[in-house]
Amino acid sequence: MIFFPIAAAVLQAISFTLDKVVLGLRRVDFRAYTGVSFPLSFLVNLALFFLFRPLFPEAWSTGYYGLLLAGGIGIGFLSNILFYRALDHDKLGEIETLSLLNTIPVIIVSGILFADERNFAVILPALVASVAVVWSHWEKHHFKIARDTLPYLLFSLVIAPVSAAISKELLTVWNPIALEMVRTGALAILFIFIFRDAVTKVSGQAIRLLMVTNVLTTIAWVLFFFGYQRLGIVHTVLLFTLQPFLVYMASIFILKERPSFKRVVGFVIVLCSIGVAEWINYI
Numbered sequence: 001m002i003f004f005p006i007a008a009a010v011l012q013a014i015s016f017t018l019d020k021v022v023l024g025l026r027r028v029d030f031r032a033y034t035g036v037s038f039p040l041s042f043l044v045n046l047a048l049f050f051l052f053r054p055l056f057p058e059a060w061s062t063g064y065y066g067l068l069l070a071g072g073i074g075i076g077f078l079s080n081i082l083f084y085r086a087l088d089h090d091k092l093g094e095i096e097t098l099s100l101l102n103t104i105p106v107i108i109v110s111g112i113l114f115a116d117e118r119n120f121a122v123i124l125p126a127l128v129a130s131v132a133v134v135w136s137h138w139e140k141h142h143f144k145i146a147r148d149t150l151p152y153l154l155f156s157l158v159i160a161p162v163s164a165a166i167s168k169e170l171l172t173v174w175n176p177i178a179l180e181m182v183r184t185g186a187l188a189i190l191f192i193f194i195f196r197d198a199v200t201k202v203s204g205q206a207i208r209l210l211m212v213t214n215v216l217t218t219i220a221w222v223l224f225f226f227g228y229q230r231l232g233i234v235h236t237v238l239l240f241t242l243q244p245f246l247v248y249m250a251s252i253f254i255l256k257e258r259p260s261f262k263r264v265v266g267f268v269i270v271l272c273s274i275g276v277a278e279w280i281n282y283i
Contacts, residue, residue, distance in 0.1 A: 004227035005239035011220035013246035016087075017254060018213040023088045025209075027201045030084035035195035036202050036210050038080075038188040044218040045181035054175030060182075065173060072166045073186045075159055080187070082152035089149070101153070102160040103237050104130040109161035110233040114168065117234050121280040129273040136266030164233050167225065176225035180218070238274050245271060 022028055057065065107126045110117040170179055192199065202210075227236035245267055251257040 001227075001230045002235075002239055004223045004230060005236045006242060008220040008223035008227065009240050009243035010246065011216045011223070012240075013243045013250065015213045015217040015220060016243075016247050017250040018209055018216075019084075020087060020251070022206055022209045022213065023084070025203065025206050027203065028206050029198065030081065030088040031195040031198035032202050032206075033084050033088075033210070034080055034191045035199035036207065037214055038184055038191045040210055040214040041218045042181070042184040042188040044215050045177070045184050045222075048177050048218070048222065049181045052177055054178045056178055057173040060174070065170060068166050068170050069182070072163065072170065073183055075163050075166070076183060076187055077190055079152075079156060079159060079163070080191075082155050086149040086152040101130060101133050102156050103241060105157055105161045106164045106237050107234050110164060110168070113165055114233070117232050119234065119280075122234060122238075122277045125273040125277040125280070129270040132266045132269035132273070136260070136262040164228075164237070168228055168233055171225060171229050176222050176229065180222050180225060184218070235278075238277055241270065241274050 019033070023030070023033060060066065061069065104126050107122060111119060111123065224236065224240065227239070231239075248263065248267060252259045
């Protein structure tokens, strides 16, 4: 079952690397990207839906689960705007290093909210990983972060555990393929409506790259949600931490971004912390 988050991490790493390439093309900013990307993602999800034909839960759009679904879509809308805005203006390696911080509140809050996720032996390695990431960005007596990246970081630190909890609750009644199809369909409508002027300016080259990256990221998210169902939030998030590491390596060797010794050391500490946490969990 660990295949789900590990495969998702690899696919998402390739997708995010391509995302940075696409955002570097002419006339493709975060508005054009999201306006084109989510409709394409919805089409991929639609193909998966007709291929596997999962069932919808009863009264899926009303009541408690309907409110959770609406909340998850709203969070997805804001977080994607902030993420791709940050990625458009910042280095890929920086964004992915900072994304590791999200795992800390997710692990802690999930352990508090859900009895089946409660493993306090994981909290100490998680805190060590958090300190390592903060240290890797601490320069000249302050935390170094790009101005356009700060809103994404603050929002994601607060919202990431909420989003994880919503997804876990929804996946008790939803099939991941059906859930992701509905989610991306709603986001596609929102992004097309808001960024419709930017969408018309996207070149054919960008469209082709976006088709590839959205096939990869759609499959990755479905596998990630299957990990939530089969392994739980904590194990899935810990194993998925491989993704930022792979993206950081890609940013250095493929996109030729300048490596940072402190960032590399921070990643090594994070990966060791994840390994320790998994070992503690299984002994």
